[in-house]
Amino acid sequence: MSEMPRLWMRHETRPTERRAPITPDDARTLAEHGIEVTVEESEQRIFPTAAYAAAGCRVAPRADWVTCPEGYYVIGLKELPSEPSALRNRHIFFGHAYKGQVGARQLLARFAAGGGALLDMEYLVDEDGRRLAAFGYWAGYAGAALAVLHRRGLLAPPLSSFSKDELDARLRAPRHRDPALGTTAVVIGAHGRAGRGACDALETAGIDPTRWDSADTEKLDHDALIAHDILINAIGTVRPVHPFLTEVDLDDPARRLSVLCDVTCDVASEFNAVPVYDKATNWESPVVRLRDGERPLDVIAIDNLPSLIPADASRDFSAQLCPLLLSLRGGSPVWARSLRAFHLASSSIGSQVAGSTETTR
Numbered sequence: 001m002s003e004m005p006r007l008w009m010r011h012e013t014r015p016t017e018r019r020a021p022i023t024p025d026d027a028r029t030l031a032e033h034g035i036e037v038t039v040e041e042s043e044q045r046i047f048p049t050a051a052y053a054a055a056g057c058r059v060a061p062r063a064d065w066v067t068c069p070e071g072y073y074v075i076g077l078k079e080l081p082s083e084p085s086a087l088r089n090r091h092i093f094f095g096h097a098y099k100g101q102v103g104a105r106q107l108l109a110r111f112a113a114g115g116g117a118l119l120d121m122e123y124l125v126d127e128d129g130r131r132l133a134a135f136g137y138w139a140g141y142a143g144a145a146l147a148v149l150h151r152r153g154l155l156a157p158p159l160s161s162f163s164k165d166e167l168d169a170r171l172r173a174p175r176h177r178d179p180a181l182g183t184t185a186v187v188i189g190a191h192g193r194a195g196r197g198a199c200d201a202l203e204t205a206g207i208d209p210t211r212w213d214s215a216d217t218e219k220l221d222h223d224a225l226i227a228h229d230i231l232i233n234a235i236g237t238v239r240p241v242h243p244f245l246t247e248v249d250l251d252d253p254a255r256r257l258s259v260l261c262d263v264t265c266d267v268a269s270e271f272n273a274v275p276v277y278d279k280a281t282n283w284e285s286p287v288v289r290l291r292d293g294e295r296p297l298d299v300i301a302i303d304n305l306p307s308l309i310p311a312d313a314s315r316d317f318s319a320q321l322c323p324l325l326l327s328l329r330g331g332s333p334v335w336a337r338s339l340r341a342f343h344l345a346s347s348s349i350g351s352q353v354a355g356s357t358e359t360t361r
Contacts, residue, residue, distance in 0.1 A: 011062035018310035024051035031056035086114030138306035138313035140197030189235030
């Protein structure tokens with residue numbers, strides 16, 4: 001029988017990251033099944049450290065994962081700090097390192113140097129390639145909500161997190177509705193997780209969105225797209241596609257489009273389907289103006305949108321992830337597929353990763 005896995009949930013270094021990959025309730029479930037869970041102290045995490053201690057978790061100082069023994073799975077959500085330069089443990093988080101993103105080569109080289117492995121959450125998939133744990137719904141919901149609030153002149157930076165009920169109250173407020181303007185919105189990728197979240201947020205705001213999916217983008221009607229007020233790009237792709245929105249569209253005199261929210265946020269990647277901006281936005285500056293004058297056009301491209309709704313998003317994600325963590329002990333094919341994706345990405349930069357990465361026991 002394989003060794004019982006040990007998990008170490010790290011503090012997130014990004015100040016605006018309030019989510020947790022494992023909630024206290026699910027940590028309790030893991031502990032009841034014999035999985036040791038260590039949780040680093042974090043004043044910004046939406047769930048208090050005391051709740052994890054009450055659930056049976058060990059508590060460690062923040063950033064102590066760099067000295068944790070080999071054999072632990074270090075689990076987080078967003079990027080690692082720049083040090084240490086050699087990563088020796090198996091890390092579970094969203095690495096954003098397999099599509100040529102900024103910093104991808106450096107991150108993979110750190111794993112190669114230390115003999116560790118990245119088990120990227122984005123590549124926890126079933127045999128048909130469908131993702132098994134994702135924040136997509138909440139990314140779409142938050143992104144569409146921000147687009148609507150910005151369109152209504154109600155998005156005041158810096159942003160702060162809220163509950164879904166608080167966000168919905170802002171979207172539903174009668175004094176903020178704009179029926180006379182007849183705001184229209186189109187969601188690309190409407191039938192995926194993020195697209196469904198975006199459509200739900202738009203409907204909460206009183207907007208019936210136009211729903212497009214992959215079939216609608218094969219022969220994209222650019223005139224129809226720019227005739228909407230709001231565009232939500234919620235479609236992810238693992239291959240280059242013909243751009244949905246181009247500089248030509250931005251300068252089209254018939255353009256009505258005034259707000260683009262790129263939920264996918266593949267900026268600087270060859271897979272970027274809306275290559276009309278060159279850097280992500282953030283909580284301090286959530287909006288960047290692409291065109292000024294009588295027909296302005298603004299973009300929202302925040303790469304941790306679900307953290308704006310941290311409690312709801314974390315509970316949903318943790319419920320999806322917990323069964324997968326329980327399967328670590330048995331050599332699940334889900335984790336094996338994620339490991340193969342890591343090896344493939346590492347080999348593409350001439351890195352060979354050995355040691356503990358040969359198995360995900």
